[in-house]
Amino acid sequence: MSPRREKLTSPQTRIALARGNRPVQHLQPVPGPVDTEAARALFRAQRRTAVRTVVVLSVLLFGLSGSFALFPELGEIRLAQVPVSWLLLTVAVYPLLFGLALWHVRSTERLEGEAESVDRGRSTARGPSRRRVDRRRRSKGDSSTGGEAT
Amino acid sequence: MTWAVPAIGLVLVTSLIIGVYGVRAARSTSDFLVASRRISPNWNALAIAGEYLSAASVLGLAGLLLKNGLGTMWYAVGFTAGYVAVVALVAGPMRRSGAFTVPDFAEYRLGAPRLRKLCGFVVLVIMLLYLVPQFKGAGVVLSLVSGTPYWVGVLLAGLVVSGSIAAGGMRSATYVQAFHYLIKLAFLAIPAIYLVVHAGADTRTEALHPEWETHFPQTTPVEFSVATDFTLNEPVTVLTPQGEELELPAGSHSVARGTEYVFPAGAPIPHPEDLPVLGSQRWSTPLLDVGGYPLFETWSTLLAITLGCMGLPHVIMRFHTSPTARTARRVAVGVIALLGLFYLFPTVYGLLGRVLTPHLVMLQGTDTVAVVLPAHAVPGSVGTLLTAMVAAGAFGAFLSTSSGLLLALAGGLSHDLFQGSVPRLRLAVVIGACVSVLLALPAQMIDINVLVVWAFTVAASTFCPLLVLGIWWRRLTLPGAATGLIVGGVTATGAVGWSILLPTPSGWVTVLLAQPAAWTVPLAFLTMMVVSRFTRPPEWAEHAVLRLHSP
Amino acid sequence: MRQVHALRVDLQDGLHGRNVGAAVRRLRRVLAVDGVMLADLDGPVVAHGARPNDEEIEGVLFQVFEYGGGARTRLSDGTSVCAVPLHVADELAGALVATGEPVETDVEAAAALVSDSLDHAALRRARDRIAAADLRTLRAQISPHFMHNSLAVIAALVRTDPDRARQLLSDFADYLRYGFSDKGDYATVADELEATQTYLELQRARFHDRLDITVRMAPEVLPVAVPFLVVQPIVENAIRHGLERKEGRGHISVSGFGEGPLCVIEIEDDGVGMHPELARALLAGTGPEARSVGLANVDQRLRAVYGPEYGLMIETALGEGTKVTVRVPRFAPGVVVR
Known part of the structure; x- marks a missing residue:
């Protein structure tokens, strides 16, 4: 960088930077889904999948540690000299965790794929997805008075 | 130890070069297209794993395994299971x-810029709790390989990491951290495999049969760097530095800091009080x-780590790098595979350490076992050479994690807490590094993993509920989120702080304070x-939630 | 005065805004009556305290809306009700109804205050809408200069190098599609880079390849959403006003990286540079009309979207080349790519 160059900004930026703190920004609206009912159904399905995965994960972790407490024999049985409980904890658990995560991803991707294909079918029936754009551009204030015609 | 310093230097310089220049510097217009193409999920997974595997994993696990036993590997399982929850x-x-940060998410979901300050404060607590053990690890390694006192190592670590960030060493953070994952994996795995092969059948068998008594494998000089209480099961004759023989009778002993004894080969290992006897049930x-x-x-602990992972600010940030939600999830699955691969190796150091270097337990220096x-x-x-590799790997772990943490901390400080503008980020990095160094100085005796788990505990009690409820529950409101953050943050930090700073009553209370996540x-x-x-909740809350789940 | 101001704040989102409930409670306290109600032309919107039954309200409101003046009646149970119309932008918009023993002049004053606040709210919304519309008109300003030059270059190549001409024509089409697309106001940094690439491909044809380009992008920032057409106009500015007038080879570098929670994009050229006064005038909006399309437009849009502190930064001097820095938050509420 050349030392002779001068640093410049617009006056608004200069003042804002010199002031050093940001004013609270005005919130922009969150766009709503095209089809609320379908989005709700998808949400519920996703939540079921998430709960299922979390339950399996808890059973795996708490169950494994619980079985170590309940069955100390697991430390006596050896597989190629190594106690089984050690093998379970330091090796076997990782593929299980990986498999569980993979299962979850497969399930949610299938759910999303189904939802997408339904959505696509709907929007081609209704014409191009013009509506989506209109909704997104509506500013939040519009709901409070009649506002502009969209 | 002579090769360790150049090895660490090499890791540092390579990281800086990658960080500043990146891998892709395109020179023609067609390369422009290459540069604009999104990063492959594999790189991203490598980078996340690289940032996530900290000193706690590279040094701490093996050390704690040596000291407290096999149960320590639950930490590693928790660190991995955390990504399943993610x-x-x-x-x-x-x-x-x-959203890039948790405060961003709070703003998206609850529409409250005011929650930012509170979130920024929580980020500060979590990141500091996490940074201190990193600096401790780096200080231990640097002082070990260069023969300097611990505080010099910590100070040096602070200078190195803030200097490398200031020099632009994290501009291409993804590539730097991916590189660090490979360094860590290679430099921990290769020595581990070599050690297992080289150790011989006897050592291997002994490592797998902890019920056999633990004794000094060879004549070992021991210098107590801190005052220690230990118990002997049978009398032992040791040599003092003056060459006199000294018989230590069976029973309790207190030695002052700086005492030096030479233990003969075959002598049973004295074990510090309150710690499990090495190799016991x-x-x-x-x-x-x-x-x-x-x-x-x-x-x-499992609850704290598994749920805390998703609340760690630097973990959350990485998902912003994926172009879509689908790739973000897939990247996280890749991370699980990479973590699982890595965590196969710390066990080796812990188990062999019990046989070959058991005196570290007595010295309260188990974090150095690897x-x-x-x-x-x-x-x-x-x-x-193997020592140099492990030291360089550990330093890589320190560098990538603490750079990521410092940037997250500095971002929180400058953006959320003080709502400052651009040029203060560097200042915030320096402040963050200074505070961490100062806090790490008195932390030499605290185990790396204990501190890291406390960071996870605070994350699990604050950001985890905020994110989980914010994503999956439409009725979460701003006052609810704010109160929950305060209650979770105060109780978790309070319990953790109490068990660090104040004497704790024995029994259940100690356990509840030291492991408060439950x-x-x-x-x-x-x-x-x-x-x-x-x-x-505001009427647009449902839209905000539904949008998170629609493709 | 504090109450008046608080009322204003409560009503700043209009009669259906978030805090009307608080406004009604405040009015009831200030007027010291049993109940207060705000109604729009369709009926009651929000009420606090005692309220007459629906039929009685309808009667009172009908009276107010029909005659356009205040109304005072006594209900069947003996309480007195006072209703005053609210006017927004000189148009009847609703009514303020007070139940209990209201002082008529107080209620009238309160109604005037509420009307004023609602007026304000409407103005604010109008201003927001204008700003949004501005953003849209600011948006796709592909310079006619560039279109003309591109077509001229392609035309010149059609005979001598038809393959290249075909390639360039398809680049040009890609570029136009991006520039005119109505996919929204925001694009990812990756999209922006692609558009810039097609643009540069066309420019290189004009420069007979005496243009060097370096791109250095940290992958972290590629998915960041930024306002549409931010990078390309800056690159265009660098070429038109920096490199075109320079003798010999010119060099442009585009680099992007993350800086904490911010995303930074730097566009630097080694061209003839700019007089700092000119750059200052451009950014202040007082520059020559012909040049306010590029940099000034980008600057304005960045400030409109992210706030004043995120405007462009230009580093330049005559003969020293120019560096333009875009620095925006990685996340800003509402800035999303569709």
């Missing part, structure tokens, strides 16, 4: 929200047992839900 609960929705049962309630401690072990096990230049996490969830029930 895949299931936050990765995709977080990416769809477009308590040591070899794979449960975390420090306070006497193994199942509770294990479960509470670095010390190779030289003990393999004499000569190969041992030196009650602080449900408490935080409950507070958010109850307060939210009494307040009304």
Whole structure:
């Protein structure tokens, strides 16, 4: 960088930077889904999948540690000299965790794929997805008075 | 130790070059297209794993395994399981929200810029709790390989990491951290495999049979760097530095700091009081047992780590790098595979350490076992080389994690806490590094993993409920989230702070204070839900939630 | 005065805004009556305290809306009700109804205050809408200069190098599609880079390849959403006003990286540079009309979207080349790519 160059900004930026703190920004609206009912159904399905995965994960972790407490024999049985409980904890658990995560991803991707294909079918029936754009551009204030015609 | 310093220097310089220049510098227009193409999920997964595997994993696990026993590996399982929870609960929705940080998400979901300060403060606490052990690890390694006192090592680590960030060493953070994952994996795995092969059948068998008594494998000079209380089961004759023989009778002993003894080969290892006897039933049962309630401690720690992972600010940030929610989830699955691969190796150091370097337990220096072990096990230049590798790997772990943490901390400080503008980020990095160094100085005696788990506990009691309820529960409100954050943050930090700073009563209370996740996490969830029930969510809340789940 | 101001704040989102409930409670306290109600032309919107039954309200409101003046009646149970119309932008918009023993002049004053606040709210919304519309008109300003030059270059190549001409024509089409697309106001940094690439491909044809380009992008920032057409106009500015007038080879570098929670994009050229006064005038909006399309337009849009502190930064001097820095938050509420 050349030392002779001068640093410049617009006056608004200069003042804002010199002031050093940001004013609270005005919130922009969150766009709503095209089809609320379908989005709700998808949400519920996703939540079921998430709960299922979390339950399996808890059973795996708490169950494994619980079985170590309940069955100390697991430390006596050896597989190629190594106690089984050690093998379970330091090796076997990782593929299980990986498999569980993979299962979850497969399930949610299938759910999303189904939802997408339904959505696509709907929007081609209704014409191009013009509506989506209109909704997104509506500013939040519009709901409070009649506002502009969209 | 002679090769360790150049090895660390090499890791540092390579990281800086990658960080500043990146891998892709395109020179023609067609390369422009290459540069604009999104990064492959594999790189991203490597980078996340690289940032996530900290000193706690590279040094701490092996050390704690040597000291407390096999149950320690639950930490590693928790660190990995945390990503299963991330895949299931936050990765995709977080990416769809477009939020880069947790405060961003709070703003998206609850529409409250005012919550930022509170979130910024929580980020500060979590990141500091996480940074201190990193600096401790780096200080230990640097002082070990260069022969300087601990405080010099910590100070040096602070200078190195803030200097490398200031020099632009994290501009291409993805590539730097991916590189660091490979360094860590290679430099921990290669010595581990070599050690196992080289150790010989006897050592291997002994490592796998902890019920056999632990004794000094060879004549070992021991210098106590801190005052220590230990117990001897049978009398031992040691040599003092003056060459006199001294008979230590069976029973309790207190030695002052700076005492030097030479233990003869075959002597049983004295074990410090309150620690499990190396190789005892308590040591070899794979449960975390420090306070006497193994199942509770294990479960509470698992809860803290698994749920805390998703609340760690630097973990959340990485999902912003994925172009879509789908790739974000897939990247997280890749991370699980990479973590699982890595965590196969720390066990080796812990188990061999019990046989070959058991005196570290007595010295309260178990965090160094991975670095010390190779030289003990393999004499000569190969041992030196292996030590250099592990030291460089540990330093890589420190560098990538602490850079990521410092940037997250500095971002929180400058953007959320003080709502400052651009040029203060560098200042915030320097402040963050200074504070961490200062806090790390008195932390030499605290185990790396204990501190890291506390960081996870605070994350699990604050940001985890905020994210989980924010993503999956439409009725979460701003007052609910704020109260929950305060309650979870205060109880978790309070319990943790108490057990660090104040004497604790024995029994259940100690365990509840040292492993608070089992009650602080449900408490935080409950507070958010109850307060939210009494307040009304904004009418656009449902849209905000549904959008997180629609492709 | 504090109450008046608080009322204003409560009503700043209009009669259906978030805090009307608080406004009604405040009015009831200030007027010291049993109940207060705000109604729009369709009926009651929000009420606090005692309220007459629906039929009685309808009667009172009908009276107010029909005659356009205040109304005072006594209900069947003996309480007195006072209703005053609210006017927004000189148009009847609703009514303020007070139940209990209201002082008529107080209620009238309160109604005037509420009307004023609602007026304000409407103005604010109008201003927001204008700003949004501005953003849209600011948006796709592909310079006619560039279109003309591109077509001229392609035309010149059609005979001598038809393959290249075909390639360029398809680049040009890609570029136009991006520039005119109505996919929204925001694009990812990756999209922006692609558009810039097609643009540069066309420019290189004009420069007979005496243009060097370096791109250095940290992958972390590629998915960041930024306002549409931010990078390309800056690159265009660098070429038109920096490199075109320079003798010999010119060099442009585009680099992007993350800086904490911010995303930074730097565009630097080694061209003839700019007089600092000119750059200052451009950014202040007082520069020559012909040049306010590029940099000034980008600057304005960045400030409109992210706030004043995120405007462009230009580093330049005559003969020293120019560096333009875009620095925006990685996340800003509402800035999303569809």
